[in-house]
Amino acid sequence: MTKQKFFANPGIDEMPRTTDVIIIGGGPAGTAALWAIERLAPGTKTVLIEKSDRLGAGSSLASLENYRTCWPALCLAKQMERSVEVFHNADEYLGEGAAHSIAVKERGYLFCAFNESQAAVLKSDVQRLHQIGLTHIEYLDSNEVAHRFGWVGDRVIAAKYDPVAGWLDSNALIYRYAGSANSSKILLGIQDVRIDVENGYVIGVTTPNGHIAAPKVVIAAGAGSRQIGRTAGIELPVILRPRQSFTTGWRHQAFPEDAPMIIGAAPYPHVRPEARDGAIFGWEYTWHNKNVDAAYGTNSKHDAIIDPIYPAAPLKDPRFPSIALALLARQFGHAEGEGFASGNYLRGISHSIGYYVYRDESVAYSTGTDGIERPYDSERAIIDACPDVPGLYISIAHVGHGIMSSPAGGEILASKVLGLPLPDPVFREFGLDVPWAEFDEGVL
Ligand SMILES: Cc1cc2nc3c(=O)[nH]c(=O)nc-3n(C[C@H](O)[C@H](O)[C@H](O)COP(=O)(O)OP(=O)(O)OC[C@H]3O[C@@H](n4cnc5c(N)ncnc54)[C@H](O)[C@@H]3O)c2cc1C
Structure with missing residues (x-):
């Protein structure tokens, strides 16, 4: 039994x-x-x-x-x-x-650069990753990006690619x-x-x-x-920062089902295909919600809160989906009605929120040569x-x-x-x- x-x-x-x-x-x-x-x-x-x-x-x-x-x-x-x-x-x-039930989809992560200085940062990231043995991470120049992921468009001039990445x-x-x-x-x-x-x-x-x-x-x-x-x-x-995501039931045709997760440049909007025809989006922005401060009084010291507010739904920013899409459209150069700028994305959105839990400043700081502790x-x-x-x-x-x-x-x-x-x-x-x-x- x-x-x-x-x-x-x-x-x-x-x-x-x-x-x-x-x-x-x-x-x-x-x-x-x-x-x-x-x-x-x-x-x-x-x-x-x-x-x-x-x-x-x-x-x-x-x-x-x-x-x-x-x-x-x-x-x-x-x-x-x-x-x-x-x-x-x-x-x-x-x-x-x-293996069947967790359904790993190893489609990779593509961090995109849209100008030379972003490309230089990705290149130095890849050097660091190689130094610690992660030699499978690749730096892709514009030709290589166009060859492998041409559908991202010609605004992407370089990328950092992690092939051992995906979702489950x-x-x-x-x-x-x-x-x-x-x-x-x-x-x-x-x-x-x-x-x-x-x-x-x-x-x-x-x-x-x-x-x-x-x-x-x-x-x-x-x-x-x-x-x-x-x-x-x-x-x-620990401190808490509310973070949001949203899922759409639609994805523009050029964004294929077997695409990797794509990550734009700062402020790093990101998106990956979801289910058959949909997509799931995220974006982490500095969070300082004055309404929460006024209503709950928990937000005076940090751009974060100390005690969770349950349910977290009132903390959702209704502009979040449209701003994330607009950011992606701007970075990838999609004109009104095209790609991430298509109005179809905004139909039938499912918008979620949860907390990122971080170390607070008492357990995350560097100490300078001047002896001063700097939180990070x-x-x-x-x-x-x-x-x-x-x-x-x-x-x-x-x-x-x-x-x-x-x-x-x-x-x-x-x-x-x-x-x-x-x-x-x-x-x-x-x-x-x-x-x-x-x-x-x-x-x-
Ligand atoms: C928008 C967003 C996107 C994210 N994307 C990713 C991603 O792509 N990949 C990734 O790896 N992570 C991602 N994360 C982060 C990930 O979800 C968290 O790091 C992870 O869920 C933390 O796990 P946990 O078990 O510590 O906490 P939780 O997942 O929050 O689980 C805590 C559990 O404890 C229970 N609990 C709480 N209080 C009590 C209590 N008093 N008594 C008993 N039970 C209690 C809760 O009900 C819950 O079931 C994302 C998070 C967010 C918000």
Whole structure:
């Protein structure tokens, strides 16, 4: 008889009383942690607690589900290399049939340059990537762009191309992680989980459905992580920025179904084919929403917020789809009614929003020769033990790549929880005590 794994709003009798590890949050980070703990120490009893009635109810719902290998910071490059290995061998790592269900489409990423100075930046990016061993990343000159991707048009004079990139079904990935953790119980619909700490040590969690004793608890709740941390008496050092995407049911004819993800120049509007005839778009712009400041008072210090606003829908910028399309049309030189400037794109749009979770300035800064600490927007997640509360672990701040990095992210977290060496020493840079890493800055 197969053991029941999923429990939706379990009654007190169904609640596990004790377990080895509790993971709070059922997104890519939390479910990958379940999977990796089972792989590294089979039989470890785990309980995952998710507040929603389904897994993957956070930022992954709004995501473009992309992955890429071209990361200039070594820790991120290694994290993606390992993660892509898992995606490429999904049946082996995630169980039979996983490759079919996660449906990897390896179509590449094409970063486009429209003038000489942008081309020079892409060229130097590629040099850096080659230096750290990513020799599959190519710099394409105008002839090569025209030869391989002529449909992008003659405004594109050069490109950086990552052929080991693409997209996948993130929901299927999350459920595959969960399904392959044989010793886990997954509790859905659990609101208001609180971490219990006694004499400074984690002893479990309390939920409205009952208490679960455990010596180790992992916070992997995306934008909700800071609030859970407070129940253990700590402030987790993260900030949130709302990010949007939109899907169209239409794509202009010249933009083929087998196209790579294309990324324009600053401010980097990006788009890829979606389903058969559609497309999915993103664009990350400096976010400072005065309405939010006035209504919620959470936005005075950063161009970011501290506590999430749920649902995030009121934060959607209604101009976002039309501005992203206009930017792409301008950069690619499409006249009114043509290409990205076609009015057909604006019919039947599905507009989404989620949070990017970043390190805050207390854990992401460089120190100059003058001794002054300068905060920066780090791309590095925090995957670590919390030194102030023994037994508490975090896998948070996965910014805009928490799906693509989740396999290796899960393994890093699992090695911390299980007291094993890190899979690669460079993963130490995901620690709370490493404020800066080389080339760790916004790359889109
Ligand atoms: C517009 C947009 C585009 C993106 N594009 C990409 C992309 O192309 N590729 C990529 O890799 N990443 C992308 N991302 C980023 C990616 O979605 C996130 O990095 C990733 O989802 C983070 O995973 P997570 O598990 O840390 O958090 P989440 O995905 O937010 O999951 C957190 C989970 O915890 C649950 N939770 C929250 N609070 C509690 C609580 N109190 N108790 C119990 N459960 C709780 C939530 O319901 C949710 O299920 C994008 C994000 C956005 C917003």
